[in-house]
Amino acid sequence: MTLARGASSPNRANGRRIAVVLFNLGGPDDAATVKPFLFNLFNDPAIIGLPGFARTPLARLIASRREASAQANYAQMDAGGGSPLKAETTKQMDALDAALNALLPGDDVKSFMAMRYWHPLTDEAAIDVAAWGPDEVVLLPLYPQFSTTTTESSLKAWNAAYAGSGRTRTICCYPGLDGWVRAQAEGVRLKLDEAVREHPGKPIRVLFSAHGIPEKLVTGKGDPYQEQVEATVARVAEAAGLSDWLLCYQSRVGPLKWLGPSTPDAIVEAGKAGLGVVITPIAFVSEHIETLVELDIEYGELAHEAGVHPYLRVPAVGTAPLFIDGLAGAVAESLGRIGTAPAGPGCQGRWKACPCQRERLAA
Numbered sequence: 454m455t456l457a458r459g460a461s462s463p464n465r466a467n468g469r470r471i472a473v474v475l476f477n478l479g480g481p482d483d484a485a486t487v488k489p490f491l492f493n494l495f496n497d498p499a500i501i502g503l504p505g506f507a508r509t510p511l512a513r514l515i516a517s518r519r520e521a522s523a524q525a526n527y528a529q530m531d532a533g534g535g536s537p538l539k540a541e542t543t544k545q546m547d548a549l550d551a552a553l554n555a556l557l558p559g560d561d562v563k564s565f566m567a568m569r570y571w572h573p574l575t576d577e578a579a580i581d582v583a584a585w586g587p588d589e590v591v592l593l594p595l596y597p598q599f600s601t602t603t604t605e606s607s608l609k610a611w612n613a614a615y616a617g618s619g620r621t622r623t624i625c626c627y628p629g630l631d632g633w634v635r636a637q638a639e640g641v642r643l644k645l646d647e648a649v650r651e652h653p654g655k656p657i658r659v660l661f662s663a664h665g666i667p668e669k670l671v672t673g674k675g676d677p678y679q680e681q682v683e684a685t686v687a688r689v690a691e692a693a694g695l696s697d698w699l700l701c702y703q704s705r706v707g708p709l710k711w712l713g714p715s716t717p718d719a720i721v722e723a724g725k726a727g728l729g730v731v732i733t734p735i736a737f738v739s740e741h742i743e744t745l746v747e748l749d750i751e752y753g754e755l756a757h758e759a760g761v762h763p764y765l766r767v768p769a770v771g772t773a774p775l776f777i778d779g780l781a782g783a784v785a786e787s788l789g790r791i792g793t794a795p796a797g798p799g800c801q802g803r804w805k806a807c808p809c810q811r812e813r814l815a816a
């Protein structure tokens with residue numbers, strides 16, 4: 454018997470309903486929705502920390518100014534002028550549902566997608582989850598590392614929107630989660646082996662490229678993102694047995710100083726040193742504009758100009774079984790079903806404002 458997504462299995466009548474809410478950024482559906490998507494993004498106080506009366510007109514201005522160049526970038530992907538992020542997240546959601554329903558037999562687990570800046574938006578997801586009437590709600594960001602600009606922003610939006618049933622558990626972050634690290638290390642190792650095989654004798658540097666954030670968020674606001682990205686990189690480099698690697702930051706926007714070194718500078722440096730490059734996303738878990746356009750096309754051209762050869766890119770982990778099973782384990786652990794830490798693989802109190810600390814104390 455095949456069940457429609459979300460239909461309850463008859464032999465799960467006594468099981469608990471567990472809603473897993475996947476947070477992600479969201480992306481436009483097509484060229485026409487690029488501007489309102491950008492407006493939503495820049496109108497988020499987590500992205501531009503000004504009061505609403507100044508932020509909203511500024512967001513409108515930036516969205517207008519950025520529209521044409523962003524549309525041109527989105528048009529370079531095979532996603533109808535929009536972002537593939539929703540489709541990619543749907544695949545992850547389906548894989549996670551399968552893994553979780555196998556891991557928690559007797560329960561009814563269903564995941565929902567809550568995008569921050571484009572549909573399905575967080576408040577739409579909150580309505581769907583409430584209508585389903587869960588006993589438990591697990592909030593699971595598709596961002597391994599916690600940032601005020603991503604996970605915290607989604608958590609605030611969720612808390613403002615959700616008025617349904619169920620006890621909530623929050624997986625704030627999982628920078629060192631075994632399945633995530635192993636899936637990422639496996640991808641790096643495969644590309645590195647390909648580079649060495651096809652370019653024998655050529656020294657290769659692995660560049661770990663994370664989405665940047667403004668430096669003042671780390672120094673002023675105590676954003677733990679950089680520290681957590683560094684923790685992921687150290688673990689992946691060790692698991693993949695790397696000798697020459699560097700963490701760098703991509704996607705800089707606006708006039709502020711962002712975390713560095715920048716990925717473009719790191720590519721140029723590799724060219725000067727006569728190195729080939731294997732580049733891997735390290736803060737994204739799916740393919741979208743920042744991997745398919747920025748890493749592959751823009752930085753691919755830069756690498757060519759800088760004499761970097763080969764320039765190979767590691768795919769995002771997507772639905773890699775190691776990654777999905779790792780997430781499923783984190784969800785089960787957050788529910789106290791496996792492992793010994795009821796609050797799950799949280800930030801271990803490093804991020805004091807994190808809701809996982811309150812949940813840990815309340816457990």
Ligand SMILES: C=CC1=C(C)c2cc3[nH]c(cc4nc(cc5[nH]c(cc1n2)c(C)c5CCC(=O)O)C(CCC(=O)O)=C4C)c(C)c3C=C
Nearest residue numbers: 478479480481500523536538600602664666706736741742
């Ligand atoms: C680790 C994940 C991300 C962090 C941290 C992050 C911070 C951040 N982003 C912007 C501005 C933009 N981001 C854009 C796209 C985008 N960003 C992330 C993830 C993180 N952002 C993803 C997954 C995507 C892709 C969405 C898609 O449509 O495929 C964009 C839009 C694209 C563009 O115009 O370049 C902007 C703008 C800021 C300012 C920021 C931190 C302050």
Ligand SMILES: [Fe+2]
Nearest residue numbers: 478664704743
């Ligand atoms: Fe971004």
Ligand SMILES: [Fe+2]
Nearest residue numbers: 625800807809
């Ligand atoms: Fe936490």
